[in-house]
Amino acid sequence: MAQLWGGRFTKETDKLVYNFNASISFDKRFYEQDIRGSIAHVTMLAKQGILTDEEKTQIIDGLEGIRRDVENGTLEITDEYEDIHSFVEANLIDRIGDAGKKLHTGRSRNDQVALDMKLYTRDEIIELDGLLKEMLTVLLKLMKENTETYMPGFTHLQKAQPITLAHHMGAYFEMFKRDRSRMKDIYKRMNLCPLGAGALAGTTYPLDREYTAELLGFDGPTLNSMDSVSDRDYLIELLSAMSTVMMHLSRFAEEVIIWNSNEYKFVEIDDAYSTGSSIMPQKKNPDIAELVRGKTGRVYGALMSLLTTMKGIPLAYNKDMQEDKELVFDAIDTTKGCLALFTGMIRTMQFNKERMEESARHGFTNATDAADYLVNHGVPFRDAHGIVGRLVLYCIDRKIALDDMSLEEFKAISPVFEEDIYDAISMKTCVEMRNTIGAPGKEAMEKVIKEEEAYLASE
Ligand code: ARG
Numbered sequence: 144m145a146q147l148w149g150g151r152f153t154k155e156t157d158k159l160v161y162n163f164n165a166s167i168s169f170d171k172r173f174y175e176q177d178i179r180g181s182i183a184h185v186t187m188l189a190k191q192g193i194l195t196d197e198e199k200t201q202i203i204d205g206l207e208g209i210r211r212d213v214e215n216g217t218l219e220i221t222d223e224y225e226d227i228h229s230f231v232e233a234n235l236i237d238r239i240g241d242a243g244k245k246l247h248t249g250r251s252r253n254d255q256v257a258l259d260m261k262l263y264t265r266d267e268i269i270e271l272d273g274l275l276k277e278m279l280t281v282l283l284k285l286m287k288e289n290t291e292t293y294m295p296g297f298t299h300l301q302k303a304q305p306i307t308l309a310h311h312m313g314a315y316f317e318m319f320k321r322d323r324s325r326m327k328d329i330y331k332r333m334n335l336c337p338l339g340a341g342a343l344a345g346t347t348y349p350l351d352r353e354y355t356a357e358l359l360g361f362d363g364p365t366l367n368s369m370d371s372v373s374d375r376d377y378l379i380e381l382l383s384a385m386s387t388v389m390m391h392l393s394r395f396a397e398e399v400i401i402w403n404s405n406e407y408k409f410v411e412i413d414d415a416y417s418t419g420s421s422i423m424p425q426k427k428n429p430d431i432a433e434l435v436r437g438k439t440g441r442v443y444g445a446l447m448s449l450l451t452t453m454k455g456i457p458l459a460y461n462k463d464m465q466e467d468k469e470l471v472f473d474a475i476d477t478t479k480g481c482l483a484l485f486t487g488m489i490r491t492m493q494f495n496k497e498r499m500e501e502s503a504r505h506g507f508t509n510a511t512d513a514a515d516y517l518v519n520h521g522v523p524f525r526d527a528h529g530i531v532g533r534l535v536l537y538c539i540d541r542k543i544a545l546d547d548m549s550l551e552e553f554k555a556i557s558p559v560f561e562e563d564i565y566d567a568i569s570m571k572t573c574v575e576m577r578n579t580i581g582a583p584g585k586e587a588m589e590k591v592i593k594e595e596e597a598y599l600a601s602e
Contacts, residue, residue, distance in 0.1 A: 147229050147252075161225075164462075169469050170227040171220040176262035177227050177255070178210045183358040184250055184338060191349050193249065198242045205239040206231070227259070228252050249350050251342035253372040253460040258338045260467065262359065264381060265330065267475050272326045274482040275388070278319050279599060281490045285312045286592055290585045293570045294409070294499035295508050300401075302506025305573045308494060309592075310583035316595060318391040323602075325384040333377035336361035340371035343459035369459040375449065378471050382446040385478040389439040392485055396432040399488070403429045409499050413491035416484075431488050435481045445474040500570060505544050507535050509568040512576070513545055516567040520559045530557045 146156070156164075182203050189199035209231060212218035224230035236243035289308035296306035336356035339345065345368045352364035365371040402409035412429055420426035452466050510531050517527035533556050538545055545568055553560035566572055578584035580591070 166226045173259045173263040176259045178206045180258045183355050187355045201239050201242040205235045249346045249348035254340040268330050275323045278486045282312045282316045290588045292496050295503040305503045305508045306583040322388045329380045334362045335365045337365050337371035340368035373459045386446050389442045393436045393439040396436040399432045400429050411493040416488040442474045445470040509573045512568050512573045
């Protein structure tokens with residue numbers, strides 16, 4: 144049991160207590176960030192004359208050696224240390240002797256762990272953003288290729304009006320674009336350096352906090368040492384943003400599952416992204432989409448868990464806060480994994496375009512347009528609504544689509560109909576007439592695609 148604080152104690156810690164308290168099994172994940180933070184700290188200590196240049200060089204060489212050996216596998220991070228901070232410090236002292244004992248001057252594990260977690264999270268936010276951008280790139284490609292792929296748009300999961308596949312994919316583009324902007328906001332707000340806050344009340348050493356902040360790529364130091372060591376808001380924000388990413392993925396997953404069903408057959412998931420059944424030879428299941436939908440619960444759980452952990456904690460640091468790590472690590476791993484897999488699945492998925500168009504043709508998705516036709520010929524909208532309602536009933540009885548009716552049949556219900564009704568309610572017209580910005584018409588879609596292309600090129 145390697146601890147940093149034995150001096151005041153007369154008895155060994157109980158083994159169960161030690162294990163309960165230790166965090167090495169999960170905080171070893173940010174050994175690199177811990178070392179990076181320590182290097183910045185001693186660089187600043189030397190600049191301020193708190194350490195000699197000689198001590199600084201010895202410590203930095205030692206720390207870099209530890210980093211190298213962990214990376215090449217010759218130094219293993221084992222559970223005999225309480226946490227990653229103890230591991231690094233103990234190994235440093237082993238390697239360089241007394242100078243190593245000066246590493247922790249003007250620092251507490253409280254500001255150290257706050258820094259490590261921020262450095263780790265910052266790197267992960269950049270990765271999450273990259274994965275979201277990849278998803279957007281795949282979606283934009285689908286949008287470009289499918290401005291004339293007609294399909295039903297749904298409300299209440301009932302066919303409503305015709306749209307295009309480009310338009311449908313465009314909806315998800317907007318969602319994941321907002322997710323990216325949330326990541327960017329969080330990064331900007333959290334990017335202040337807690338190092339130098341000490342245990343809670345700063346230190347008596349003349350630290351240069353601006354300098355360490357700058358060395359570590361922060362926009363500046365945090366402005367209250369109590370808050371610095373006990374702020375976990377940025378993790379809650381990140382969990383909330385990741386929950387929203389997962390919510391979006393889960394909605395998308397649900398649609399893929401429906402589209403992939405035997406009844407819809409709008410899409411075929413690539414063999415590489417589907418699984419079979421051990422008993423039913425005909426099955427090809429959308430397990431990846433289902434797992435993504437299922438894992439959403441884990442990420443929501445992490446958000447609720449950290450919110451609850453934080454709600455009753457008096458200032459400043461309390462050990463409860465150690466609970467942030469496993470939750471956030473798991474949520475980040477889950478969200479990143481789901482994003483990567485889902486993007487791959489969408490990229491390789493086949494869209495059954497004829498089937499989509501056929502489905503749009505057979506769900507009376509052009510009924511609104513038939514009513515609009517009458518309105519354009521002077522019939523009040525409420526009357527037009529009633530007339531088209533009767534047309535629909537007539538077609539349902541005969542199991543036909545509106546476009547399958549003869550002109551005589553149209554005229555029998557309303558004499559206003561003329562030959563041009565067919566063109567007015569064709570799938571193409573229904574979509575192409577909708578050209579206000581944000582609508583599915585090709586012209587409107589192409590404007591949006593241009594804008595999104597410029598956005599992806601710029602950030
Ligand atoms: N493992 C601890 C955590 O994650 C590090 C900080 C320990 N500080 C302390 N005062 N015990 O929160």
